[in-house]
Amino acid sequence: MADILTIALDAMGGDLGPDMVIPGADLVLQKNPDLRLLLFGDEPRVAPLLEAYPRVRERSAFFACSVWISMDDKPSQALRRGRRVSSMWQAIESVKQGRASVAVSAGNTGALIAMSKIILDTMVGISRPAIAARWPTLRGESIVLDVGATIGANAEQLFDFAIMGEAMARCLFNLERPKVGLLNVGVEEIKGIEEVKEAAQLLRESGLPMEYIGFVEGDDISKGTADVVVTEGFTGNIALKTAEGTAKQISAYLKSEMNRTLLSRMGYLLARPAFRALRDKLDPRTMNGGVLLGLNGIVVKSHGGTDPLGFAAALEVAVDMAENHLIGKIGADLAAKQALMDRLRGAEPEAGIAS
Amino acid sequence: MADILTIALDAMGGDLGPDMVIPGADLVLQKNPDLRLLLFGDEPRVAPLLEAYPRVRERSAFFACSVWISMDDKPSQALRRGRRVSSMWQAIESVKQGRASVAVSAGNTGALIAMSKIILDTMVGISRPAIAARWPTLRGESIVLDVGATIGANAEQLFDFAIMGEAMARCLFNLERPKVGLLNVGVEEIKGIEEVKEAAQLLRESGLPMEYIGFVEGDDISKGTADVVVTEGFTGNIALKTAEGTAKQISAYLKSEMNRTLLSRMGYLLARPAFRALRDKLDPRTMNGGVLLGLNGIVVKSHGGTDPLGFAAALEVAVDMAENHLIGKIGADLAAKQALMDRLRGAEPEAGIAS
Numbered sequence: 113m114a115d116i117l118t119i120a121l122d123a124m125g126g127d128l129g130p131d132m133v134i135p136g137a138d139l140v141l142q143k144n145p146d147l148r149l150l151l152f153g154d155e156p157r158v159a160p161l162l163e164a165y166p167r168v169r170e171r172s173a174f175f176a177c178s179v180w181i182s183m184d185d186k187p188s189q190a191l192r193r194g195r196r197v198s199s200m201w202q203a204i205e206s207v208k209q210g211r212a213s214v215a216v217s218a219g220n221t222g223a224l225i226a227m228s229k230i231i232l233d234t235m236v237g238i239s240r241p242a243i244a245a246r247w248p249t250l251r252g253e254s255i256v257l258d259v260g261a262t263i264g265a266n267a268e269q270l271f272d273f274a275i276m277g278e279a280m281a282r283c284l285f286n287l288e289r290p291k292v293g294l295l296n297v298g299v300e301e302i303k304g305i306e307e308v309k310e311a312a313q314l315l316r317e318s319g320l321p322m323e324y325i326g327f328v329e330g331d332d333i334s335k336g337t338a339d340v341v342v343t344e345g346f347t348g349n350i351a352l353k354t355a356e357g358t359a360k361q362i363s364a365y366l367k368s369e370m371n372r373t374l375l376s377r378m379g380y381l382l383a384r385p386a387f388r389a390l391r392d393k394l395d396p397r398t399m400n401g402g403v404l405l406g407l408n409g410i411v412v413k414s415h416g417g418t419d420p421l422g423f424a425a426a427l428e429v430a431v432d433m434a435e436n437h438l439i440g441k442i443g444a445d446l447a448a449k450q451a452l453m454d455r456l457r458g459a460e461p462e463a464g465i466a467s
Numbered sequence: 468m469a470d471i472l473t474i475a476l477d478a479m480g481g482d483l484g485p486d487m488v489i490p491g492a493d494l495v496l497q498k499n500p501d502l503r504l505l506l507f508g509d510e511p512r513v514a515p516l517l518e519a520y521p522r523v524r525e526r527s528a529f530f531a532c533s534v535w536i537s538m539d540d541k542p543s544q545a546l547r548r549g550r551r552v553s554s555m556w557q558a559i560e561s562v563k564q565g566r567a568s569v570a571v572s573a574g575n576t577g578a579l580i581a582m583s584k585i586i587l588d589t590m591v592g593i594s595r596p597a598i599a600a601r602w603p604t605l606r607g608e609s610i611v612l613d614v615g616a617t618i619g620a621n622a623e624q625l626f627d628f629a630i631m632g633e634a635m636a637r638c639l640f641n642l643e644r645p646k647v648g649l650l651n652v653g654v655e656e657i658k659g660i661e662e663v664k665e666a667a668q669l670l671r672e673s674g675l676p677m678e679y680i681g682f683v684e685g686d687d688i689s690k691g692t693a694d695v696v697v698t699e700g701f702t703g704n705i706a707l708k709t710a711e712g713t714a715k716q717i718s719a720y721l722k723s724e725m726n727r728t729l730l731s732r733m734g735y736l737l738a739r740p741a742f743r744a745l746r747d748k749l750d751p752r753t754m755n756g757g758v759l760l761g762l763n764g765i766v767v768k769s770h771g772g773t774d775p776l777g778f779a780a781a782l783e784v785a786v787d788m789a790e791n792h793l794i795g796k797i798g799a800d801l802a803a804k805q806a807l808m809d810r811l812r813g814a815e816p817e818a819g820i821a822s
Contacts (some may be wrong), residue, residue, distance in 0.1 A: 250716055260652050263660050297615050297704040305618050305701060330708025335717040346660060347702045349652040353685025354706045358713040361605055361689040365748050366721075369741035376741035383734025386724035393720050 116146050119430050120203040120212035123153030124180035125219030126416045126423070130154070132218065132311035134161040136423030138168050144431055150212050152177050152239050154198035177202055181223045183416055190223030191230070196370055200224060204231045207409035213434035216427055220415035225404065232407035235439075237446040240265070242345070243413065245352055245382075246399040246429070251336030251398070255281050260349035261404065266295075268453070269308030270294065270342055274315055276443045277340040278407040283436035284429065285339060289321065293328035293338030295347065312343070317456075318450050341385045359394050397422030401429030412439055440450055471501050474785050475558040475567035478508030480537035481771045481778070482575030485509070487573065489516040491778030493523050499786055505567050507532050507554035516802065532557055538771055544587070554630035555579060559586045562764035568789035571782055573769035580616055580759065587762035590794075592801040595620070596761035597628050597700065598633055598768065600707055601754040601784070602815065606691030607724045609648075610636050610756070615704035616759065621810070622665030625649065625697055627667050629670055630800045632695040633762040639784065640694060646816035648683035649695030666697070674804050714749050715765075752777030756784030758793075765793055 123133045130153055132163065149172040151158065158176075162169040164404055176201040184204070194201050200223060208231050217224050219293045234241060242258035257267065257277045265273065274292050281290035292314055296304040315324040328337050330351060343351070358464040370380040370387075380387065392398070396415065400422040404411040410433050414426035478488045485508055496502055503526050510531040517524040530584065532554040538544045549556050556577060558570040562584050572579050580596070584769065589596060597613035610631045613620070629647050636645035649667055651659040659682065670679040683692050685706060698706070725735040725742075735742065747753070751770065755777040759766040764787050769781035 172818070177623045181758075193514060248716075250719055263652070287588060295705060297618070297701055298708070329703040331712030332711075333709055334712035343705075346652055348707050350650060350685040350698070350702050351705050351709045354688055354709050355685075357686030357689035360686070361603075362714060362717045362749065364605055365745055369744045370738060372744075373697070376738040379734040379736070379738025379741070383725060383731040384739065386727060386731035389724045389727075390717075390720055394717065423621070425484075426761045 116148055117144070117211045117431065117434050118148045118150060119427065119434065120150040120152065120206040120215040121427075122153050122176070122180075122200045122215070122217035122219055123158050123201040125217040126329050126414065126418065127183065128419070130161050130434055131155045132420050132423050134158065134165050135194040135420035136427060137172070138165045139420060139424040140427040140431065141167050141171055147250065147431060148172070150203070152173065152202045153440040154178065154180060154199070175202060181220050183220050185219075185220055185223060187222040187226040190220060191226055191402055194223070194227070201227050201231070204228055204411060205206040207279040207411070207448075214412055214430040215416060216232055216412045216430045218416050218418065218423060219425070220416075221260075221413060224411065224413055224459070228404055228407055228411045232411070232435075234406055235442065235446060236384050237273050237450055238276075240269055241274060241404055244277055244403045244405055245348075246284075246401060247333055247352075248393065249334050249336030254336055254339050254341060255284070256331065256333060256341045256343070256348055256352065257405065258343065258345040258348050259352045259402065260345045263344065263346045263420055265307065265344035267307050267314055270307060270311035271314040271318070271369065271449065272406065273341065274311070274322070274324070274342045275320070275449060276442050277342060279438055279441040279445060280405060280433070281339045281402055282441060283438050284432050287339060289323045290339035291323045291325045291337075292340045292342065295333075295341050295343035296327035296329065299328045307344075314452070318449065318452050320445055320452075334379070356396070365395065383431065398425055401426035403429065403433060403441070408439070410434065453457065471503055472499070472789050473503045473505060473567045473585050474545060474782065474789065475505040475507065475561040475570040476782075477558040477570070477572035478506050478513050479532070479537075479554040481769065481773065482538065483774070485513045487593065487773065487775050487778050489520050491522055491782060492527070493520045494775060494779040495782040495786065496522050496526055497566055503527070504556070505530065505561050507557045508819045509533065509535060509554070524532040524754060530557060531603065536575050540575055541576060542575075542577040542610065543580040545575060546581055546804050549578070549582070549679040556582055556586070559583050559764070559766060562616065562766070563587055569765040569767055569785040571767045571769060571785045573771050573778060573781070575771070576615075578766060579766065579768055583759055583762055583766045587764040587766070589761055590763055590797065590801060591629075592805050593627050593761040595624055596759055597631060599632055599638075599717035599758045599760055600712075601695075601756060602688055602705075602707075604689050604691030605746065608640065609688065609691055609694050609696060610653035610789055611688060611696045611698070611703055611707065612760065613698065613703050614707045614742065614757065615700045618701045620670055620699035621663065622662050625662060625666035625699065626669040626673070626804065627761065629666070629677070629679070629695065629697045630675070630804060631797050632697060634796040634800060635758055635788070636694045636794055637796060638793050639787050642694060644678045645694035646680045646692075647679045647695045647697065648680050648687065650688075650696050650698035650706070651682040653684045660697075669807070673804065673807050675800055711751070718749065724802070752780055754780070758784065758788060760797070763794070765789065
């Protein structure tokens with residue numbers, strides 16, 4: 113028998129709050145018989161939903177919270193109002209206390225990062241967390257990080273992102289040796305910033321059992337050239353949103369062209385299953401679930417604007433990460449990284465003498 | 468009668484070289500009766516094409532060059548081999564000498580940037596050049612810069628990019644007051660890097676007749692929220708290539724879905740004009756023509772892999788920039804900027820005393 117797995121849900125996150133979280137949880141419980149939930153939220157809103165979804169009621173422990181973070185609270189406000197008492201804080205704290213393996217929230221991203229950092233703290237050897245996003249590609253799916261947990265990263269931090277993203281890819285894609293690439297620009301003359309070049313050197317010399325494939329460019333992400341694409345949070349966030357915008361733009365073009373003439377409308381009707389399949393492929397719900405990596409505990413961020421199906425996808429990511437012991441995998445790699453960094457630092461004076 | 472306009476072409480650039488450049492030039496000469504060309508290239512290859520395209524022969528001066536830059540030469544190699552003698556160098560030099568208003572090349576980007584910087588030098592008040600790309604949007608077209616001329620930019624350099632991009636938008640889109648946005652990330656807690664925040668302050672306080680609309684995010688580019696989107700070259704290059712990759716990915720999805728069943732293939736046939744219109748909208752040829760801004764002369768970069776139609780689009784950009792006196796417009800704004808910077812620098816000690 114598989115072990116019982118417990119996941120903590122901030123029932124108040126997202127535009128729809130419990131109306132999305134509880135039906136989404138129901139979908140995932142149905143598929144995962146060994147899953148249990150801790151639910152944190154506003155009793156008057158959650159209780160009727162638990163009546164409507166008996167499966168959720170039976171397999172959850174509910175904790176009433178009278179404070180929750182709104183989608184437009186600033187992180188500082190969220191921390192002032194929501195420290196200890198809010199549904200978001202308590203969901204994360206249950207991970208810290210070992211009562212849940214992962215926390216999932218569709219709430220305010222800034223608040224979620226800020227609270228997670230305070231409650232869980234960064235892992236030994238990691239100086240800053242990263243958000244890893246799932247990205248649909250022509251080969252299937254890749255992971256891109258950091259997509260905006262922090263801004264800027266030095267070489268060692270990029271190296272850390274590679275380690276964390278690679279461990280996540282092993283958990284999520286069931287790959288033994290995911291391919292890891294460093295996002296860079298292709299213009300020969302300038303070929304990347306110093307941090308990226310130095311991170312490349314660390315990855316080449318790491319001795320970790322990691323398949324580092326070198327630099328990749330922006331168009332390699334959607335090609336699926338690498339399973340894990342590493343960049344700092346400013347560039348990663350802009351790349352992610354640019355891709356989302358481009359997908360929406362093309363969908364809008366397609367819709368308007370298909371509506372223009374009678375013939376094109378008839379063609380659309382005939383090919384409707386094909387258009388549905390395309391829509392499903394571009395459906396952001398299927399790729400929902402960003403993972404906040406680098407803390408002593410896993411926090412999964414769902415899109416705020418999603419629905420029960422999308423929230424269920426984020427919850428499935430949480431299940432994958434917990435079942436495959438993501439934190440343990442990262443920890444093992446970090447020990448190997450530490451040995452490398454010690455060696456490089458120790459080797460520096462020697463190299464100086466030798467040269 | 469309109470003035471005669473002269474544009475210099477590196478006939479050897481691009482995957483197809485003269486086979487693309489000469490037919491492309493023919494298309495543009497046909498539409499622009501006052502345009503004259505200077506052609507730089509390999510005589511054995513160019514001469515037969517001039518026979519085949521008499522319009523080009525009649526309205527061009529041809530200069531034989533026995534050296535040209537290959538697409539995979541490194542900039543340093545290109546400079547060693549191609550200084551003074553190459554077709555690319557000579558096309559750019561004709562702008563410096565005032566014999567042509569703009570130079571156009573589909574050649575090696577790194578070499579083109581390196582040679583342009585050496586030959587033309589940066590404008591007074593500009594510390595580094597930028598490449599401005601045309602970007603199709605839901606509202607039409609925008610300009611994004613820098614997409615990879617250099618990496619990293621301080622606040623003043625971002626401000627310069629805004630000035631140059633705005634002047635280009637006035638020339639290319641015939642707008643009196645193009646909207647200018649600064650590319651940034653949306654996560655509340657971190658809200659951008661220092662350089663971007665400082666550039667925002669410069670733009671707000673500039674007193675230039677510029678419509679600065681504030682921060683925009685990655686998905687605002689394709690929405691067309693701003694006519695000019697300003698960022699540094701690393702992020703800009705990655706955003707551009709990510710968008711290109713996403714467009715290809717969706718086209719591939721669509722093609723495969725439309726081929727899957729007999730019904731969808733029939734639907735495709737009925738709606739073929741709609742698909743053609745979509746393909747035209749996504750056709751990178753129509754958006755060809757990146758402009759290297761910030762030098763004492765204009766250089767337009769065409770995609771290397773394009774065809775005569777695509778090269779003609781880049782040439783049309785060159786015509787627009789020259790006819791609308793881009794360099795003069797930038798120069799006027801730079802004078803206003805200099806006054807602002809002097810005022811800010813002069814004001815700093817006073818502010819210190821006042822506080």
